[in-house]
Amino acid sequence: GAGVSQSPSNKVTEKGKDVELRCDPISGHTALYWYRQSLGQGLEFLIYFQGNSAPDKSGLPSDRFSAERTGGSVSTLTIQRTQQEDSAVYLCASNPSGGVGTQYFGPGTRLTVL
Amino acid sequence: GENVEQHPSTLSVQEGDSAVIKCTYSDSASNYFPWYKQELGKRPQLIIDIRSNVGEKKDQRIAVTLNKTAKHFSLHITETQPEDSAVYFCAASIRGQFYFGTGTSLTVIP
Numbered sequence: 001g002a003g004v005s006q007s008p009s010n011k012v013t014e015k016g017k018d019v020e021l022r023c024d025p026i027s028g029h030t031a032l033y034w035y036r037q038s039l040g041q042g043l044e045f046l047i048y049f050q051g052n053s054a055p056d057k058s059g060l061p062s063d064r065f066s067a068e069r070t071g072g073s074v075s076t077l078t079i080q081r082t083q084q085e086d087s088a089v090y091l092c093a094s095n096p097s098g099g100v101g102t103q104y105f106g107p108g109t110r111l112t113v114l
Numbered sequence: 115g116e117n118v119e120q121h122p123s124t125l126s127v128q129e130g131d132s133a134v135i136k137c138t139y140s141d142s143a144s145n146y147f148p149w150y151k152q153e154l155g156k157r158p159q160l161i162i163d164i165r166s167n168v169g170e171k172k173d174q175r176i177a178v179t180l181n182k183t184a185k186h187f188s189l190h191i192t193e194t195q196p197e198d199s200a201v202y203f204c205a206a207s208i209r210g211q212f213y214f215g216t217g218t219s220l221t222v223i224p
Contacts, residue, residue, distance in 0.1 A: 031210055033212065041216075041217075042203065042214055042215065042216040042217045043158070043203065043214040045211075045212070045213070045214075048210070048211055050210055056211065058115075091157065091158075095210070097210075098210030099210055100145060100146040100165060100207065101146070102148050102160045102163055103148075103160075103212060104160075105157040105158050105159070106157065107156075107157050108157060
């Protein structure tokens with residue numbers, strides 16, 4: 001079956017512009033996660049959606065970052081007024097129920113802010 | 115919140131030798147511990163996982179052990195091969211949230 005997909009795969013933008021990154025989770029997965037991975041670094045948690053519950057936004061680094069999940073499926077991560085330090089790979093993952101069980105990662109979006 | 119520490123950050127072994135990566139966690143309520151392998155430029159892929167009611171799990175050359183009392187878990191790779199070279203991440207899960215270690219870059223020298 002189809003895995004987690006993300007778009008675009010690469011995004012180059014100018015400092016100060018807004019960007020939107022999209023994640024399509026595995027169908028039926030109720031839990032969705034966004035992470036950021038800078039070059040050679042670990043996975044930095046950004047936000048977690050579980051079903052209809054209020055999302056856990058505790059990892060968002062600033063108010064320039066926001067995310068939404070429509071209809072319990074597709075999610076969009078928006079970064080406003082991008083800065084060079086936002087350059088990283090943004091990974092999305094989904095999990096069947098948010099309980100015990102693995103996450104399935106998408107291929108990521110590589111964001112470059114010039 | 116949960117804090118996961120991972121050691122070592124880099125590890126080089128000769129082909130055929132064993133590799134061990136260790137992680138500790140802080141919250142005793144964590145109940146699921148996956149390990150991911152990430153090759154350069156690719157997404158993390160699950161290689162093995164263990165639940166809190168199990169002490170050890172093995173899958174061919176890969177094994178994971180969990181010590182709940184000491185709150186640590188380890189990845190063991192035996193008979194390493196060059197294709198095992200990658201970055202390995204441990205994680206601890208609690209209430210659906212995942213907390214990752216900082217990664218171990220494993221190099222297997224032919």
